[in-house]
Amino acid sequence: MNNTVHQEKNKTWIKIKHMKKAFGAEVLFEDFNLEVYENEILVLMGPSGAGKSTLLNVIGQLEPYDGGEMLYHPALFEGISVPLPFVFQEFDTLLPWKTVEGNIRLVAKGLTEAALNEVLETVALSEHRHKKPGALSGGMKQRVGIARALVCHSKILLMDEPFGSLDREMRLKMQDFLLELQRRTGLTIILVTHDPEEAQRLATRIIRL
Numbered sequence: 001m002n003n004t005v006h007q008e009k010n011k012t013w014i015k016i017k018h019m020k021k022a023f024g025a026e027v028l029f030e031d032f033n034l035e036v037y038e039n040e041i042l043v044l045m046g047p048s049g050a051g052k053s054t055l056l057n058v059i060g061q062l063e064p065y066d067g068g069e070m071l072y073h074p075a076l077f078e079g080i081s082v083p084l085p086f087v088f089q090e091f092d093t094l095l096p097w098k099t100v101e102g103n104i105r106l107v108a109k110g111l112t113e114a115a116l117n118e119v120l121e122t123v124a125l126s127e128h129r130h131k132k133p134g135a136l137s138g139g140m141k142q143r144v145g146i147a148r149a150l151v152c153h154s155k156i157l158l159m160d161e162p163f164g165s166l167d168r169e170m171r172l173k174m175q176d177f178l179l180e181l182q183r184r185t186g187l188t189i190i191l192v193t194h195d196p197e198e199a200q201r202l203a204t205r206i207i208r209l
């Protein structure tokens, strides 16, 4: 019932049907089905080794799968340079010799000054725009990562234990930031966490693996 309502309002960005994924003899997914909707925070939970990161990597096309199919809504790729960007726990994909601004510009050639200012404002990094990654906190680095996803006009953000290495205060701040960002942008977020409290605070839907 809920599902029907959801689908009428929002697009289905991804449909995973009868997916199989194995590493050698270790079968992680057999006949796995999942739909990912526009405008939701989908949280993946489950014990260590259940396959949460693997599922995220399959969705983000970092990992192949072995059977079934995965269908992407065509609009997911329209006018977009990076359709399925990742934010990891240790966000170390920033170039250390470039500033916050430089790291954001890297992924969006021709970004206007106005668009840059807007995204810096959105991720609360306006004051830190000239700092290099070495001078940023973990939460700030992750916000640069999120800014990069936003300037690429990505509709989905994939987050693997993004706040796991942050202290509790910063973690709560980043959760609030993410909730507010999601409400404002309608971005779909797929997030892996071990933390039930985090799942409860953030999730539109929780999938247990």
Ligand SMILES: Nc1ncnc2c1ncn2[C@@H]1O[C@H](COP(=O)(O)OP(=O)(O)OP(=O)(O)O)[C@@H](O)[C@H]1O
Residues within 6 Å of the ligand: 023, 026, 028, 046, 047, 048, 049, 050, 051, 052, 053, 054, 055
């Ligand atoms: N590249 C790989 N080659 C072989 N086995 C792998 C590979 N990646 C993951 N696995 C195995 O697949 C299983 C699931 O791993 P995955 O990292 O997806 O689990 P997880 O639920 O994210 O675990 P955790 O909560 O500990 O991060 C594990 O048994 C792991 O050893």
